Amino acid sequence: MDDLSALQMAKLVREKEVSSRELILDAFKRIDEKNEALNAVISQRQEKALQESEALVDQGQTFLGVPLLIKGLGQSLAGESSTAGSRLLRQQVASQTNFFVQALQRAGFIIIGQTNVPEFGFKNITDSKLYGNAHNPWNLDYQPGGSSGGAAASVAAKLVPIAAGSDGGGSIRIPSSFSGLVGLKPTRGRVPVGPSDWRSWQGAAIDFGLTRNISDTAALLDSLQTFQTAAVFQVPPFKSGFLAGLAKPLPKLKIAFSDVSPVGTPVSDEAKQAVHQAVHFLEEQGHEVEEASPDVNGVDLMETYYQMNAGETAAMMEDLAIGFQRPIKKDEVEPLTWALSETGKHISAADYSHALSKWDAAGYVMDQFLDDFDLYLTPTTAWPAPKVGDPLISPENQQKLAIIESFSPSAQQQLIYDQWLPALTRSPFTQQANLTGQPAISLPTHVTQDGLPLGIQFLAKKGDEMKLLRIGKLFENADQFKRL
Incomplete structure (x- = not known):
């Protein structure tokens, strides 16, 4: 049953050709067989999942009885672990189920466990000190990506047909590129948020899922799209339905493309080849394709992104200190987390406000650009997945992170940029859509000569x-x- 899509599974359950219990037990069997090598799944809830499947009532749920893994970060399920991939929170248990997870349950999914993440989702690889490295099913010597790396490995290895993920700078699309999956980041405001977090990373981060096919992706978006009157960011619902819309003919489109990194970093020949293969295919299909890119200062935009990361991390550490009723110690979190927190202490309110204004300005530029083009095509990632054990940081910068308190505020911000540069070089194309709020999708269209997948990305208007x-x-x- 591992080749079935989520929609196919739900159909079999609805027609009573298979039970949800059978699907769940089959998923746990595959986890038992494969997870030791993948390290993708970090917790399981077999007894509770089976109980929930027995109590399931068919009320027309799109994903009736389908087993699902949620991300071990930001997707709280009452009574389950809530570690965010951090040793500091290894004993934490969620006190409530957040609105996104509730929506997954209303869609008919049965949650069977959680997937591996880097600490607090700060990396495009999955290598937390708490859980260890995740591994890519295409080649176990390589990373599946991050921060939804465990989710990507789970879906690519066919443990489940869909796994929930989240995307704050490419964290759905990057692992989708590295792992050969479909990865959609919806428009900001499209899916449920709250009740404890209404503007995750100031709206840059959004929850959704990783899949193996477009129909599951469309049906998932139908099930999750919402209009929350309490939400900070909102987008009008697409009332005619995304899955139904797939049956309509695609009009001829005008598509812009670029294979140039927006931050001036090198792009692999394989990534360029993936884009140009897509361009050739699109032209064969009768679409107009033109090399063009929006007039956005990518380096400047990334600097504002890192300012946000630092400021949000400093605030998070203050909240944790209040919760623990004591200061957080340096050795309780990973070096990047500590460095971001220390840097964030010196980000002024004015700097933070200016950063968000630049996001809005970039959003306007992108919107104007997409008045002239229907879609914008780039590589998803500039390079294929790195090897497991590659920290994507130089030893020199790793040492500097350990003493970041001794640096001036400006030197701290420069170090944050410098230490992230090797990781950014792997994936410089994804962050922009997070900051502008636009939807973007990674499609699994290319495999390198070394046998590793590499995705292409399309962006559209909000x-x-x-x-x-x-x-x-x-x-x-x-x-x-x-x-x-």
């Missing part, structure tokens, strides 16, 4: 996920997807 799904369906129907 609220226009339908175009992304339809272009994805075009590639999928023409057998352009490369999957395990």
Whole structure:
């Protein structure tokens, strides 16, 4: 049953050809067989999941009885561990189920466990000190990506057909590229948030899922799209339905493309090849494709992104200190977390406000750019997955992180940029959509000569996920997807 899509599984359950219990037990069997090598799943809830499956009532749920893994970060389920991949929180248990997870349950999913993440989701690899490295099913010597790395490995290895993830700088799309999956980051405000976190990373971060096909992605978006009157960010619901929209013919589109890194870092020949193969395919399908890119200062934008990261981390550490009723010690968190927190202490309110204003300005530029083009095509990642054990930071900068308290505020911010540069070089194309709030999708269209997947990315106007799904369906129907 591991080759079935989530929609196919739900259909079998609804028609009583298989039970949800059977699907869940089958998923746990695959986890038992594969997870020792993958280290993708960090917790399981077999007894509770089976109880929930027995109590399941068919009320037309799209994903009736389908087993699902949620991310071990920011997707709280009452009574389950809530570690965020950090040793500091290894004993923490969620006191409530957040609105996103509630929506997954209303859609019919049965949650069977949680997936591996880097500490607090700060990396594009999954290597937390608490849980260890996740491994890529395509080649176990390589990373599946991050921060939704455990989710990506779980879906690529067919433990489950869909795994929930989140994306604050590419954390769904990067592991989708590295692991040969479909990874959609919806428009800011599209899916449920709250009740404890209403503007995660000031709206840069959003929850969704990783899948192996476009129909599951569209149906998941149908199930999760919402309009919350209490939410800070909102987008009008797509009332005609995303899954239904896949059946409509795709009009001829005008598509911009670029294979140039927005921060001036090198891009691999394989990533360029993936884009140019896509360009050739699109032209064969009758679409107009033109090399063009928006007039956005990528380096400047990344600096504001890191200012936000630092400020939010400092605030988080203050909240943790209040919760623990004591100061957080340096050795209780990983070096990057501590460095961000120390840097964030010196980010002024004015600096933070200016940073967010630059996000809005970039969002306007992108919106204007997409008045001229229907979609914008780039590589998802500039390089394929790094090897397990590669920290994507130089030894020199690793040492500097350990003494970041001794640096001036400006030197701290420069170190944050410098230490992240090797990781940013791997994936410089994804962050912009997080800061502008636009939807973006990674499609699994390329495999390198070394046998590693590499995705392409499309961006669209806010609220226009339908175009992304339809272009994805075009590639999928023409057998352009490369999957395990």
